[in-house]
Amino acid sequence: MTGTIAFQQPKAEILARRDAIIAELRALLPSDCIIHERRELVPFETDGFLAYTRVPLAVCLPETTRQVADILSYAYKNSIPVVPRGAGTSLSGGAIGQEDAIIIGLSRMNRILDIDLPDRTAIVQAGVTNIAISEAVKPEGFFYAPDPSSQLACTIGGNIGMNSGGAHCLKYGVTTNNLLGVKMVLVDGTVVELGGKALDAPGYDLLGLACGSEGQLGIITEATVRLLAVPEGARPVLFGFPSSEKAGACVTDIIAAGIIPVAIEFMDKPAIEICEAFAKAGYPLDAGALLIVEVEGSEAEMEAMLAAIVEIAKRHDVGTVRECQSATEAALIWKGRKSAFGATGRIADYICMDGTVPLSQLSYVLEKTSEITDRYGLRVANVFHAGDGNMHPLILYNINDPEDAARAEAAGAEILKLCVDAGGCLTGEHGVGIEKRDLMRHQYSEIDLKQQMAVRAAFDPDWILNPSKVFPLEGREDNA
């Protein structure tokens, strides 16, 4: 293992009882729902968070909410940490379980339970993939809006845990804006239902609180999500700019003018080169930076919005402006963008930061990001959701060189601090997980963290649920 982040010490008394715990789990679940052989546990050792890996005590793959409740009830009584896991694509370490932890994988709870078009809702189990929801309602002209780049793999349960976004969230909002209800198992095995098919609800917004809680308040087994109508038409347009600063300033001005396209995606020169080499999407290789702007609606509406955007882009010295001429071309443009992380992974190891900044700060933060990586002697590629200020600098390094890895982590931490100092925040959608846990002090005061932990304690006073994540280890009551 390379990397400088400390893990919590596994509890010796649990490690000592490992075999007994596995036997006790067998009494709760069919035997094919429990994984405990070391070689079978290896696929669960990471979630794309650098080179950090941990092999958990066991993985349970329950098929019903009742089984999830039984496992939690057992773990609660025996003080065994529990880590929920969707597809393991968070990148932040949120789904890693340590040697003393039971991972609850939701992958077998992958049924769509109800599609209700008059109310424009779907009820799905937590292990359903993001894309499966849109595919199920596509024939009727509907879709589920949040679209993480990992949408082919990632699950709705994981999306809720991290409050995931995606390219099209500029117009439609992130997971929390498209979630109407959940069934959630509390730490002691109690099952609650938060929200429902009607908008809003009396009392506290526990649904909103659960969304983005990184599996620390309960384990979600079902979700009721909002469906939207597929627009009449949609068209991505490529804008090539001479520099990242100009492209960034153009984004700021588009949004400040009150124009909300469906998506504004940003790629700097290194990202263009990497993605074009992989996807052959026809990105302009002579540009210093690229925006993919998608507009949608009727023909007239798309044209009017595009005209306004082109006008603004001209003020920032846009070079190429290319409207795609066919559905195939549109699909290719998006393929290039959505495979950016995979394409980067082919040429180098990388860590991806996902700090978010106010739109007026885009150019400034991009410039400072280059300064930081230059100073560390590292390469960086920027490819991100510019319209909502969600940066994604990919810092390239060599995972087998401990010094290089330490430099990459240090540069990443500086970039996230830069985002916070510019009025933004540490993470837009990948979650705090382990990765940004110790940076939370840069964003929040001790008072803020104490208050967040008090809310956490209202759900899980004994720190059973995904315990070593989100909050700095130092100064935590469970770590005294």
Add this chain to the structure above:
Amino acid sequence: MTGTIAFQQPKAEILARRDAIIAELRALLPSDCIIHERRELVPFETDGFLAYTRVPLAVCLPETTRQVADILSYAYKNSIPVVPRGAGTSLSGGAIGQEDAIIIGLSRMNRILDIDLPDRTAIVQAGVTNIAISEAVKPEGFFYAPDPSSQLACTIGGNIGMNSGGAHCLKYGVTTNNLLGVKMVLVDGTVVELGGKALDAPGYDLLGLACGSEGQLGIITEATVRLLAVPEGARPVLFGFPSSEKAGACVTDIIAAGIIPVAIEFMDKPAIEICEAFAKAGYPLDAGALLIVEVEGSEAEMEAMLAAIVEIAKRHDVGTVRECQSATEAALIWKGRKSAFGATGRIADYICMDGTVPLSQLSYVLEKTSEITDRYGLRVANVFHAGDGNMHPLILYNINDPEDAARAEAAGAEILKLCVDAGGCLTGEHGVGIEKRDLMRHQYSEIDLKQQMAVRAAFDPDWILNPSKVFPLEGREDNA
């Protein structure tokens, strides 16, 4: 007083120390910021919640966050209940303070602190009126979206407390969807900042939790809100239907088709008559029910959307379809709708329920509502935000007749239970307050309520903040 809802017993030890408490408050605040004479306290005795009134111990009108913190810190140490108050327009009793409570009125904290057009945000103090935000940015072509009918009077702090909606929230969402951050004073006087100018934030969504918390988690003194661009054009259209059932079914079908106008407002025959008599808006008096549908965008876009809506309306035997021809006419149409509550108040006393239902249940719930009020021998007028399923039956009665009042309350409770049983909830925007406190058991299980109170306790373990609201009195730890 008429009405059947029980209030909590004021604490005798606080009543006995009344004069001392007022003297102690004087040490914290300038004397013109404290109201304690009985006749000056009377304007604060109600918030439009039936005929229920209570005269509080004192009203403080702080001018700074520091002063709010000083009052809370003092009240916390002395176990004195504190009730925050905006403009007192909730209708649910949420802002009533009992004889042992200090009301903190935010009306003097009414400055707009910052308008940031590039980031499309405004920072305002909690006592700023809802309409004042839109008015401040109107010259630049922006607005603040949530528009409660009381927007001339109600404050942003109150809007956040109740997570208020409004006619135009069908497209733009309610308060929680347009709120980016708050400054909030915790019960012990600690000041926290939740959220900020960037979208999302790491850690738990405490901002979402605070929104709609009815002043029980802290007192909000500043808010950062999202600004939107004023659309190119907007046009309300009147649709007259033969019956409420047909109008309700039309709403269901518009939404099920995936069409999202800016607003779909509903009026039944009694509401049409009341509003037309008051506003002379030109509503069709021969219709059994009326929809006001507002579309917006470019001319082409409005026409395309309207054509689709007219097509659906025809399937439900629409009679009148009237596009307004001028801005004056449009303003008049909205004046009629937005003055519905005031106009009703001119002809009778009323209570207004604000249950929310899934859209597929609109016609069913309207029909059952009539059956309930008929059974109680009461008149009802329905005027509400149909597009998001937020009902507003106004039950007419005579406030000076205790039996009539008890009947109205009983009918109201039955209607809210009907909404819950149809898959909806007790309140869309007015809040639980005192009014629906004892109905919370119909919506939530004991487990749900216990979990909500555990979260509340993470902020206010001693039930100092707005204590007699939201949760049923029976079975509460502070009431043991």
